[in-house]
Amino acid sequence: MAKVPVQFTLNGREKAEFVEGGTTLLHALRDKIGDTSPKGGCHQGTCGACSVIIDGELKLSCLTLAETCNGATITTTSGLAEAGVLHPLQRAFLDAFATQCGFCTPGMIMAAKVLLDHTPNPSRDDVVEALSGNICRCTGYEPIIQAVLTAARANSQNAA
Amino acid sequence: MELRKSYFADQRKDGLHEIGQGRPRLDSPGHVMGKTAYFADRNFPGMLHLKMVRSPHHHARIRSIDTSEAEKHPGVVKILTAKDVPHNVYTILILIQIGPEDETVLADGKVRWKGEAVVAVLAETERAAQEAAAKVKVNYEVLPAVFDMEEALKPGAPLVNEYHGQNYYLYDSGECRKVRFGDVEAGFAEADHILEQSYQSSPIEHAPTETTGCVVVPEGNDRFTCYTNTQAMFFTLDNASIILQMPGSKLHFVGGTVGGGFGGKVDVIVEPIAILGAKLTGRPVCFIYSREEEMQISSPRAAEKVVIKDGVMKDGRIVARKVTGYTDAGAYSRHSPYGAQKGAAHYPGPYTIPNVWIDTYCVYTNRTPSSAMRGFGVTIGDFALEVQMDKLARLIGMDPLEFRFINAYRDGDMKAHHQPTEGAALIECMQEASRAANWPVAEKYMAMSSYKKGA
The missing domain is CATH 3.30.365.10 (Aldehyde oxidase/xanthine dehydrogenase, molybdopterin binding domain)
Incomplete structure (x- = not known):
């Protein structure tokens, strides 16, 4: 099958791959590039575990074709920590016991990051709305909501 | 949270150090950094993908299975049927002497529920495996089925499982x-x-976010590493050993990281057939349930x-x-x-x-x-x-x-x-x-x- 060249920036680094036409970004990231932080829970856009940030917007990588990402800037949860220092959201998830099995966590953190990037001081309702596309089957939603609110407060204190 | 110490005061030892304390979970740093390695996060060169041909009927006799068209499909490497499984009829609780063996790894002559595994297809890509599975022709003779427990217990009800001989489990205490x-x-x-x-x-349905599955890698010395999200490592290893008629020393199970289980990952379903596929092809094999399989096929x-x-x-x-x-x-x-x-x-x-x-x-x-x-x-x-x-x-x-x-x-x-x-x-x-x-x-x-x- 014909291969298509794909080039994008992933977590600050240039990446180039040849993929088969129709390859999803999730498949390209996980199986070609080796970034397994986006997870495949349903492969049909319903669970949110594969969420990544493409050019500042939250996207489901299982429904995004890799070939449409040429020139894009992509962020995944594995790229958030800098020099081993956790991102405030990661710190807050850790401190708030907002992980259980951990499978939904990278997608949750992506959704939360896009929220805080656009809305630095979200209300609880804003957080619930922002996470509404991400399923936590361990049903740990409350600690996750608290973690996002805590991270928002930490951010605004740092900015002040 | 208040810890009430008045209850059972004479039985208490109050050297408690953990209750009421927040202790970090050991696995949480990996989760928040996206570094935790689930079984499907492992990718190996030349890895094959396994897809099942499943019964479309609730109860049917299998007249014939024709895999000839599927074998010709580009990318297909191996097709497995019941005759390929060394000990095809098993039951998981046989490990604690609860028999009889009553279930087939791959259906042999009969299917007893809609979704039962009949033929396993191994191919270079998931897509090729899926397409080839659709080309396997199974000729069924549909049999009457029973879905209600009280109906099943009535005289003259269709017999579901011949290994039991009646539609209830026969305990040492009798019919119940x-x-x-x-x-x-x-x-x-x-x-x-x-x-x-x-x-x-x-x-x-448990509906875990991570679907059931495993990745099996041949180690080149007739030993196999099985990365799995089973909730029951040794239970699965022992049952795989029985089904494959291989000593446990040939099976190296790696697991413990489970993306949600809730009891849904304690059956021994994906590992034995994936190990068999790896053994017969000499290549790594990935068998992972689709979301649809997780919802419809898993117990x-x-x-x-x-x-x-x-x-x-x-x-x-x-x-x-x-x-x-x-x-x-x-x-x-x-x-x-x-x-x-x-x-x-x-x-x-x-x-x-x-x-x-x-x-x-x-x-x-x-x-x-x-x-x-x-x-x-x-x-x-x-x-x-x-x-x-x-x-x-x-x-x-x-x-x-x-x-x-x-x-x-x-x-x-x-x-x-x-x-x-x-x-x-x-x-x-x-x-x-x-x-x-x-x-x-x-x-x-x-x-x-x-x-x-x-x-």
Whole structure:
């Protein structure tokens, strides 16, 4: 099958791959590039575990074709920590016991990051709305909501 | 959270260091950084993908299987049928001597539920495996099916599973698990009121976010590494060893990281056939359920039916309880004979009742095999029992919480299974619940104790 060249920036680094036409970004990231932080829970856009940030917007990588990402800037949860220092959201998830099995966590953190990037001081309702596309089957939603609110407060204190 | 130390003060050792403390989870840093390695996060060069051809019928004889077209499909490497599996008929609880072996790894001559695995296709890509699976031709003769437990137990019902010979699990105690204590009919005769109610539940899917699966890698020395999200590592290893007729020393299982299980990942379904595929092709094999398979194929919690008949006195004492429980195993045993047995042990509830009669049946139907899930065998029973307790309290015009104090078991009480109660704390839990829920009960109940009778 014909291969298509794909080039994008992933977590600050240039990446180039040849993929088969129709390859999803999730498949390209996980199986070609080796970034397994986006997870495949349903492969049909319903669970949110594969969420990544493409050019500042939250996207489901299982429904995004890799070939449409040429020139894009992509962020995944594995790229958030800098020099081993956790991102405030990661710190807050850790401190708030907002992980259980951990499978939904990278997608949750992506959704939360896009929220805080656009809305630095979200209300609880804003957080619930922002996470509404991400399923936590361990049903740990409350600690996750608290973690996002805590991270928002930490951010605004740092900015002040 | 408040830690109450007044309860069981003479039994307490208060050298507690963990309760009330926040301790970081060891696996959480990996989760938040996206570094935790789940089985599907492992990718190996030349890895094949396994897809199953599944039965579209609830009950059918297999007349023939034709894989010739599928074999020609580009990318197909190997196709497996029942004859390729060294020990094709198995049952997982055989490890604890609960037989007979009643389930096929790949269907042999018959399918007993819609979705049953018939043919395994191994191909270079997931897509090729899926396309080739669609080209496997299976000729079925559809048979009558039975989906209702009571129908299945009637004479003349279609026989679901020939390895059992009847549509129920035959325990050493007979057609059901039995508990007999006191004289239940005498209890009903003396009761002021009798209440008989029937409770039913549907199957429940665990729906983990990470679907069931494994990745198997040949180590080149006839030994195989199996990365799996099973919740039951050694159980799976031992069953794989039986099914594959390979010593356990040839099988290296790596796991423990599970993206949600809830009991849904304790059956031994994906590993043996994936290891067999790796053995016969010499290549790594990935077998991972699609979301649809997870929802439709993986074992749910069993459907249950619970019929409870209670005799109760006006003063609140339950004097007789008769329970008939039915657990829908689906087409195969898996963990359900054990689930039904747990029900028998559980149905008296945490109550002291002098006359008890319990029968629990593990029933076979042409439904998806059910298995473990969070307190299977007792959770639905607890729903039925506690709804029944509320109804009984209403029947005699008593507060439902006080009604439970009257019947709560306490240390020294003889349980229906002829074991004396030890270490009971139900009274104390209910006292705390009464305070926490602001649901006051009479002072005499707040003065009761699980181990100081007559308070």
